[in-house]
Amino acid sequence: MGQRNYGRSSPVAVRAAGTIGTDPLPFERYGKSSFPAVPAEDGGAGGDRTRRWTINGDFVALPPNGVARYAREVTLALDALLDEGHPLARGLELDLAVPRREQLPLQAIGIRVVPEFNKPRLPQFWVQMQLPRHVEGGLLSFCNLAPVALTRQIACIHDLHTRLMPESYGRGFRWAHRFILPLLGRRAAHITTVSQLSRQHLIKYGIAPQEKITVTYNGSDHAERWDADRSKLQIRPDRPYVLCLGRDQKYKNVELLVRLAPLLDALGLDLWMAGEIDEAHISRFAQPKPDNLRLLGRISDDDFKKALSDALCFLFPSRIEGFGLPAVEAMRIGCPVVASTSPCLPEVCRDAALYADPDDLAHWARAVLDIQRYPDLRQRLIEAGHKRSLSYSWRSIAEIYLELMLQVDAMALR
Known part of the structure; x- marks a missing residue:
């Protein structure tokens, strides 16, 4: 045929x-x-x-x-x-x-x-x-x-x-x-x-x-099966944190996240990075590793839900995605999302996320600051994100x- x-x-x-x-x-x-x-x-x-x-x-x-x-x-x-x-x-x-x-x-x-x-x-x-x-x-x-x-x-x-x-x-x-x-x-x-x-x-x-x-x-409904109570992740942060994912593929834009860490530190925030990324890879972008950057390694779905549940927001700075599933998973869990303006995240997330240029550190810092400073904005993103995730x-x-x-x-x- x-x-x-x-x-x-x-x-x-x-x-x-x-x-x-x-x-x-x-x-x-x-x-x-x-x-x-x-x-x-x-x-x-x-x-x-x-x-x-x-x-x-x-x-x-x-x-x-x-x-x-x-x-x-x-x-x-x-x-x-x-x-x-x-x-x-x-x-x-x-x-x-x-x-x-x-x-x-x-x-x-x-x-x-x-x-x-x-x-x-x-x-x-x-x-x-x-x-x-x-x-x-x-x-x-x-x-x-x-x-x-x-x-x-x-x-x-x-x-x-x-x-x-x-x-x-x-x-x-x-x-x-x-x-x-x-x-x-x-x-x-x-x-x-x-x-x-x-x-x-x-x-x-x-x-x-x-x-x-x-x-x-x-x-996105698979995230409903995740159970934070089964998580083995130890979350007792000394101060608030934002969550992100780290992979060594260039389009995932880990470089921006590492360079963003000192700006987040100035806001009193830690950056938690989950995924198979190590200090050797981080050292390509910052030496020494920023003190407020915590590498979680590979984590389970239950761990991911627990980390999302306690995070100020989730950062997703990819230069390109086919769909961008982690952003929608974060929305389903109830974590505000700051996503890249690069395709196709605006198509998928629509008005349920904040957006920042994947090369503009100050833009990302301002977006995080807005979520930190304005609780009403954060709550609106949580509600809009969850509603959006239900469409998938x-x-x-x-x-x-x-x-x-x-x-x-x-x-x-x-």
Whole structure:
């Protein structure tokens, strides 16, 4: 099955062409007549024959990050919809193919282990060479790179950071993305992505045409499962603090955070940085390490919730993001957010955050000072942020995928 044009009347095309200019987010609900029905004798809506799809479970072997979170949470949401007998899931048989055994709380989706042949693990060998041999029907791939051999596939490409900020990645990683993504965009039945900005980039760089791309965004409701009481993080600060995340990728803009620390110190604030960042990396930007900078290392979700709950605010100065999930997680927990003016955070956070230029230290310091000085502003940001976060639902995203699977199944029968 080659490239498909779903046409102007398609609900998928309509959603993809929408903007985030009005609330709520474009998670419209469609009636049965709004997508092509799979004929009953072939297992469509009202049919008896099974429609088979497999989820690409390569995410179980990925390091914990936003892409792996997306894959896991969409899988859990799809499982819940199948388990409750959602109308869009009628006749659908869905399983999860994984490279190794993994404990996931799934009720309706079966887990199938496709053992990796290569030891040590070679990136993409399992995805490109092994997985396609074990897929019957369609494939859902949620983590950027996916099997280019399969055309009956819906693949999520989260961003094009390897093109936009290539210096943030190693040569092999960049090569894999530059080679695979254009092939995937041409061959997959449909592409999803996580923001209008990412969709524009996919179109600009020729990865896929606009009518073939659907924006799903991310969800935020997973943060409700986090429990600060389970946290092992010791929070007995001598003075108030602001929280941020530290990663060594250049687009995350750790340099600004390190240079900001002395300005925060002058405001009587500490800067707590969570993530896999060490003093050697910090020393590239400040020697010695600022006294008010506390490196937490990698922390659990429960720790993150506890740290957010007690922080004055959360700083997110990325130069670019596909979606910016940590900012929305902070909003869900009730922590005010100061975000970068760089794409796509204004699209995602809208008026529920303060914004600062990613290169302007004084701008960031003023934003933090405003939150510190004006309790009413801080409370407004908390309330607006929580309301905004409620717009992002994994269930809504799973429903989009159910609609897309019906659409692809219908097109395959034409």
